[in-house]
Structures are given as C-alpha cells and as structure tokens.
Amino acid sequence: MTVSQGFLIPLIWLISNLGLSDKESIATNTSGSKAQSEILIDNLSEKHADLPSHAALDLALQGYEKLENELKKPILSVIDFSLPSTEKRLWIIDVAKQDILLRTVVSHGRNSGMLMAEKFSNIPESNQSSLGFYKTGETYQGKHGYSLRLDGLEKGINDQARNRAIVIHGADYAREEVAKMSGRLGRSLGCPAVPTELSREVIDLMKEGSLLFIYAPDQTYLSQIPLLQP
Template sequence: MTQNIDPATTRRALIKSAFVIASGAAVTACVSRTTHVASAPPLAVPSAAPIPSAPAVAAKKLPTGIRPELVKRAVAALDRHSMRVPSHDRIAIADFAAPSYRPRFHLVHLGSGTVESFLVAHGIGSDPEHTGLLHRFSNEVNSEATCEGAFLTDEYYVGKHGHSQRLRGLDPTNNNAYDRAIVVHSSWYANSDMIAKHGKLGRSQGCFAVGEQELAKVFERLGPGRMIYSAKV
C-alpha cells in the first residue's frame, strides 16, 4: 500500500537531519535597479531543485571548515524560514568572522555534509579602513555595508557587473536587501590574485562578490530558491 508523505513533515525531517550534522561537528548596492532582467538564466544553471520526497540519510561526511556554532545557527535559520525557502538540500553560509583572504563563502550539501568554499568580498561600509576584516553589518540604504541574516536566492539578470542574482532578505537585519540591490555577482577585486598582491580582497558595496572564475560554479551549486546565511559569530 502506498503511504502518502506530508511535504511539511518532509521539510522538517530534512532540516532536523541537517541540524544533527551541525551539532555533531566539533557579498554595492552593486547594480542599478534599472537593469534589465535576463530572459533566461545567464549561465547554464538549473532551476530550483524540488524538495526531496524523503528525509536525507545521515551524513557520511560531516561539514568541515565551518565553525559548528555557525552551522547550527544557519540550520536554525533554515528551519525558521522553511516555508519561504523552496529547496532545503543545499545552503550557503558566509562566515564574516573570517578575513577576506580566506575562503569564507561555504556551499554546504545538507544530506552528505560536503562543503565547497569560495572567496567572497564584504562591503565598503563594513570595513571603511580596508583592513580585510568585516567590522560592522548594516541594513541601511546607502550604507554600502554587508548585512547579516538569511537571504533567499531569486532571479538571474544581467546588470552593471554582468551575470548576477537577486536576493531577498528574510530577516529584520536584511529586509532592505532587495531595495538596496544586494546581489550575488563576480568581480575582479574578488579574484584570488588580489591576495597575492594585497593580502586581501577588494570591497563591494554590500554585495556577495565572488571571483570571476567562480561565479558559474556558485550559480550551479546554489541556484534560485535556496538560502544564504550571512553572519559573524
């Protein structure tokens, strides 16, 4: 006899499974709002993946390279916003406690525990002296600062910085993100050669700016309909 699976129960089960993984382990207003939405995703990336029909199995490999407390907070945010985030298989965690010369934009597969980490720039307003460290978050318009909290990845478009992806802030600390045009895009100042030359990345105006050679991979792994969690714990 076929057993019907309640989608809400399925989502909760997947998130709880990911939370067990986390607890067990030890990006300016960058673009103009007048830019044109692309008629199709700018890169060969899939649409948002459907929510799995069954809970993820226990991870064979725990997430590495991310502080456990940050993972726990990110998974808790996914739980809190579960009904607004269509896909729960992968999330991105931006660890802004780390300096910009370290790969601190982590793409985590919550089922397997695998992690891919990338360089990401923070905003000018978050580091006015350009120390390479994020000193403050801000949700204010024209602050040119990075903001914290959970974001939902949205549509692709082509703008000032080329292929980009809009974000929607889900928390009071980042609910101006869409109006501020806080997005994911690539830039020369987020390329790895900046570290060899300057010991740190350049700064965005608040966006999640990744290296020019890494954007396609980030788009492929993350896609629309998933969560980015930005924090400094």
C-alpha cells in the same frame, strides 16, 4: 504494576529489538533539531577539514530547519565573516547529501572594514554588508554580468537587500590573486562578490530558492536573530 511501568516494559522491548538505524532515528527525533544539526556537522567534518565556525554553521542549520519547507532546494550557503577576506569563507552545502559543493573567497562591503568585516548595515547607500538569513531569488544580467538577487528575511537586519541591490555577482577584485598581492580582497558596495571565474557556478548552485546565512560575531545581531525567535 503502575500504568507507567506497564508502558515502559513494551517500549524497552521495542527498542531492544530495533536495528541500529532505527535506534539512531529515535535518538535524533527525541533530542530535537540540535541533534540533527550536530549529526550533519559531524558528517561534514568527516569529509572536509575546513568548515565554517561552529557558531556560524549551527545557527545556519537552525535557520535551515525552520525554513526547510519553504525552500525549493536543499542548498544552504554560509558566509562566515569571522574570517578575514583572504580566506575562503563562503561554503555551499548540499544538506540532503551532507556534503560541501563549493568553497571560495567572498568580498564584504567597503564600509564594513578592511581585512575583516566588522560593521554592518541595512541602510541604502551605506556600502556595508548585512548579516542574517536570505532566500535566493532569480538571476539576471547586470553591470557585473550574470548575477543573483537576494531577499533578506529579517526585518531591520537585511530586508532592504532588494532595494539596495545586494546581489551575488562576480568581480575581479574578489579573486584570490588580489588578496595575495594586497593582503586583502577588494571590497564591494555591500554585495557578497565572488571570483569572476567561479561566479556562474556559485550562482547556479544557489539560485531560485535556497538559503544563505551571513554570519559575524556581532553581538547586536546575535542577541536578537529575528528569524530564530519563537
């Protein structure tokens, strides 16, 4: 009997005598982060019919797994700009409970596009949205009322968020009624604005140390994604 055979026999015995949950744990650990993200996606799919696109959610979960130890709460928010502004394209996900806490419409920057967000910038006064990963900061009272500061985590992609005053805030132009009347939401100066009546709930769920990922099928960004580089 070789050394490898001698190791394999007790390993097979161990696995055969484990409970189902233990086997699932081994499968998850040996198959890596991809398996963990797929498990979460499957669990969310069982509870909810509408999720972000698979590409958006998978990338968001990869970023969450990489930054999990630096976050203060197990909340992952995803904005999926592959969808038009008439659709609810912001999801707030409790990763620990594997459930969606809230879903709503969200605006994009006025120079990013009309119905769809198609152009993105990190440049001050561009009035465009910025893609990528953000860590949520502190709340404050500003010209839009109760608002939430964002810190862009990707150099050259969104790291000017603070300087640009890119924040989560409520806006009447970001309400579903506006989209029904005009065929699209109103647009911001680059901020992901949400309906006024939901803004406090959205901000309180996301504030102070959770992760936000803003996705679009933009090949310039997807070809690099600084946060996910080795």
